[in-house]
Amino acid sequence: MPAASALAGAGLSPDPISDLQQLTEYPFMVNALEAGTIVAVTAGAVGWFMVLRRQTFAGHTLSLMAFPGATFALLLGLSAAAGYFAFATVAALVIGVAGGAQSDHGGRGQVSAVTGSVQAFGLACGFLFLSLYRGVLANYESLLFGSFLGITRAQVLTLAIVAAATLGVIAVIGRPLLFASIDEGVARARGVPTRALASGFLLLLGLAVAATAQITGVLLVFALLVAPPATAQLITPRVGLGLALSIALGVFVSWLGLALAYFYGYPVGFYITTVAFAMYVIARAARAIVEHPTFLPGRAPVADAGA
Amino acid sequence: MSPGSHLLARARRAGDGDGDEGLRAAVAADAVRLHRAQARIGREVVWSEVSVTIAPGEFAAILGPNGSGKTTLLRVLLGELALAHGSASVLGVPPGAPKGAIGYLPQRRHFDPGSRIRGVDLVRLGLDGARWGLPLRRLGAERVEEALELVGASAYARRSIGHLSGGEQQRLLIAQALVSRPRLLLLDEPLDSLDLPNQTAVAALLARICREQQVTVLLVAHDVNPLLPYLDRVVYFGAGRALAGAPRQVITAEALSRLYGVPIEVLHTADGRLVVVGLPEAPAQHSDRHAHSDRRAHSDRRAQSDRRAQSDCHADS
Numbered sequence: 001m002p003a004a005s006a007l008a009g010a011g012l013s014p015d016p017i018s019d020l021q022q023l024t025e026y027p028f029m030v031n032a033l034e035a036g037t038i039v040a041v042t043a044g045a046v047g048w049f050m051v052l053r054r055q056t057f058a059g060h061t062l063s064l065m066a067f068p069g070a071t072f073a074l075l076l077g078l079s080a081a082a083g084y085f086a087f088a089t090v091a092a093l094v095i096g097v098a099g100g101a102q103s104d105h106g107g108r109g110q111v112s113a114v115t116g117s118v119q120a121f122g123l124a125c126g127f128l129f130l131s132l133y134r135g136v137l138a139n140y141e142s143l144l145f146g147s148f149l150g151i152t153r154a155q156v157l158t159l160a161i162v163a164a165a166t167l168g169v170i171a172v173i174g175r176p177l178l179f180a181s182i183d184e185g186v187a188r189a190r191g192v193p194t195r196a197l198a199s200g201f202l203l204l205l206g207l208a209v210a211a212t213a214q215i216t217g218v219l220l221v222f223a224l225l226v227a228p229p230a231t232a233q234l235i236t237p238r239v240g241l242g243l244a245l246s247i248a249l250g251v252f253v254s255w256l257g258l259a260l261a262y263f264y265g266y267p268v269g270f271y272i273t274t275v276a277f278a279m280y281v282i283a284r285a286a287r288a289i290v291e292h293p294t295f296l297p298g299r300a301p302v303a304d305a306g307a
Numbered sequence: 308m309s310p311g312s313h314l315l316a317r318a319r320r321a322g323d324g325d326g327d328e329g330l331r332a333a334v335a336a337d338a339v340r341l342h343r344a345q346a347r348i349g350r351e352v353v354w355s356e357v358s359v360t361i362a363p364g365e366f367a368a369i370l371g372p373n374g375s376g377k378t379t380l381l382r383v384l385l386g387e388l389a390l391a392h393g394s395a396s397v398l399g400v401p402p403g404a405p406k407g408a409i410g411y412l413p414q415r416r417h418f419d420p421g422s423r424i425r426g427v428d429l430v431r432l433g434l435d436g437a438r439w440g441l442p443l444r445r446l447g448a449e450r451v452e453e454a455l456e457l458v459g460a461s462a463y464a465r466r467s468i469g470h471l472s473g474g475e476q477q478r479l480l481i482a483q484a485l486v487s488r489p490r491l492l493l494l495d496e497p498l499d500s501l502d503l504p505n506q507t508a509v510a511a512l513l514a515r516i517c518r519e520q521q522v523t524v525l526l527v528a529h530d531v532n533p534l535l536p537y538l539d540r541v542v543y544f545g546a547g548r549a550l551a552g553a554p555r556q557v558i559t560a561e562a563l564s565r566l567y568g569v570p571i572e573v574l575h576t577a578d579g580r581l582v583v584v585g586l587p588e589a590p591a592q593h594s595d596r597h598a599h600s601d602r603r604a605h606s607d608r609r610a611q612s613d614r615r616a617q618s619d620c621h622a623d624s
Contacts, residue, residue, distance in 0.1 A: 052424075171441050179436030182424055185413035186483070189385050190437045191406040233423040237467040242423075 023259055032148035032215075032268075034156050036254035039212045042163040043224040044232075044250035045170050046208035048243050049201060051229040053181045056222070057112055058095055061119040062206045063221040065091045066213040068126035070143050075129050080143075081158055084210035091118050092206030096199030146217030146269035148258055155214065162211050166204050177201060178239065215254075220269040223257075224250050227276035234283040249279060336399025338363045338491050338523035339384060344393035346379050353379045355392065357549040359542050361525060363490070366517045366537050368554075369527045371544030372586055377527045378414065380542070380549075381493050384525075385411060398490055405491075406437075410484030410522075414495040418476055422469035426479040429468055430454055433483035447486075454486040455479075457520075458512060474505035478512070485516065492516070494526040498533055506533045513537075531558065532580045545586065558583065 013019055024030050050059050065087040073083030095118055099111040179187040180194040188194045212221045232246035257272030338361045345355035353376040361367050369377045382388040383395055386403015398405045434447045455461045458478040463471055477497060484492055498506045514537035517524040528534055542551045550557050550566045558581055563571040567587055574582040
């Protein structure tokens with residue numbers, strides 16, 4: 001969005017304080033930063049559990065539900081956000097119920113088959129809604145790749161409510177969810193309702209994804225939903241620290257991406273994704289060096305401190 | 308609910324704290340009791356007419372060929388599968404009721420290197436994993452440490468579990484099952500996928516826990532030999548029925564021949580091991596996988612056919 005950079009002037013300066021002042025000069029940018037922060041916190045927390053549960057495929061499917069969601073909203077003249085949330089919720093319920101029933105018999109393969117079927121059907125519905133609309137889907141680019149321009153106060157407020165609800169639920173179900181994610185059989189034997197938790201978590205994931213997609217776009221949701229949690233889990237196997245780190249990294253990625261987009265004027269999705277990916281690659285490389293110090297010339301192997 | 312079960316529930320709540328020896332004696336119910344029980348999965352009868360009694364504090368093994376219903380018994384005791392006929396009680400109450408009083412270790416399931424969680428957190432989940440809400444106060448840190456010490460896992464409990472060996476993971480999982488101070492420990496093949504020294508060590512560890520902590524231990528095993536020095540009782544499944552009793556009474560040619568209805572031999576090797584020869588194949592058996600599976604090669608002394616038993620004996624000597 002070159003318009004933003006024209007407003008901002010000459011890019012990042014050596015003085016971070018004046019950069020921050022410039023960044024928050026315009027209300028649209030304040031909205032974008034607030035929305036980016038809210039979304040990053042939600043995605044960091046929910047994504048940490050998603051990576052732990054190895055449900056990125058379900059997350060991906062839920063993110064694509066923004067397409068039928070947006071086109072359906074267009075058809076009915078509703079706001080795109082309402083469509084996102086509605087379709088992500090319905091898809092999460094279908095995957096949770098059908099997948100949960102299947103997992104008793106067919107195991108994880110069946111769950112991913114259900115997820116894949118939901119994904120294909122959702123995209124097909126989106127295409128149908130688009131052709132029923134008989135018009136052109138305006139700014140489909142921002143649907144797919146995200147935008148930080150034109151985020152309204154109402155949107156920020158909606159995101160804040162969704163985020164507060166999501167985080168509140170995570171706080172309540174966090175421990176049993178962790179137990180069920182790591183050790184489902186034992187958790188069930190101890191009275192943890194593992195199936196209800198699995199469906200409930202998919203719902204949270206649907207909400208988090210629908211919220212995140214409004215900033216990063218449908219295709220780049222994973223920049224905030226996977227990269228920060230995966231990086232955090234590479235850095236520490238501790239639960240509390242990992243969650244906090246995942247959220248902090250998400251906020252960092254989101255802010256840096258927005259600032260770069262503001263000052264240099266290329267799409268925000270690209271910057272957020274690039275920063276997140278770079279962070280993950282660095283953590284991965286650092287991990288490899290810690291675990292195999294002999295890779296480095298001239299260094300004797302040292303014992304793993306165990307984080 | 309009977310008056311007795313209320314009493315037991317109260318005793319169990321009181322027993323959550325320390326010094327529950329007296330209460331434990333007061334609630335002198337059998338740890339496990341099955342009377343003429345029949346289990347079905349779908350329409351298929353897995354076993355029937357099974358009567359088993361295991362007293363508190365006993366160390367017992369569930370034996371038998373693959374597919375004979377050993378894990379099914381654990382599912383019944385956990386309350387995950389209802390009996391078709393007969394009755395069952397666990398710690399004096401119906402199965403499924405005493406959740407906090409049972410430590411359970413499912414058939415393993417190995418944590419791969421991608422499992423980024425510390426052993427100590429895994430053990431802690433055994434204590435508070437079923438609780439809702441934020442862990443605002445760190446409860447039971449000393450109990451976690453105590454359980455880790457008991458299984459000898461303190462040294463590596465703060466490393467990521469995916470990077471530990473199978474034996475180390477198994478010790479942490481036993482600590483997780485123990486940390487809630489259960490009165491009954493149910494373990495499904497805890498020795499499976501361990502190498503021989505670790506099988507011996509884990510068997511000795513479980514026996515020590517059974518004696519020192521006065522926990523009833525009931526485990527499913529493929530091979531009775533690592534456990535033989537410690538066992539009070541065995542439950543031998545086969546031919547849709549089961550035989551329960553002291554190991555020297557059950558693992559005999561006469562008793563097993565009667566159970567299976569075909570002649571069975573029990574050989575005693577010079578080093579005190581038992582080799583059961585001539586067990587019929589269970590219907591669900593994949594007869595050829597043993598030839599290529601070194602995972603089971605060492606645990607196959609229970610020997611499903613004469614030919615295999617003999618070759619195993621040679622391999623051992």
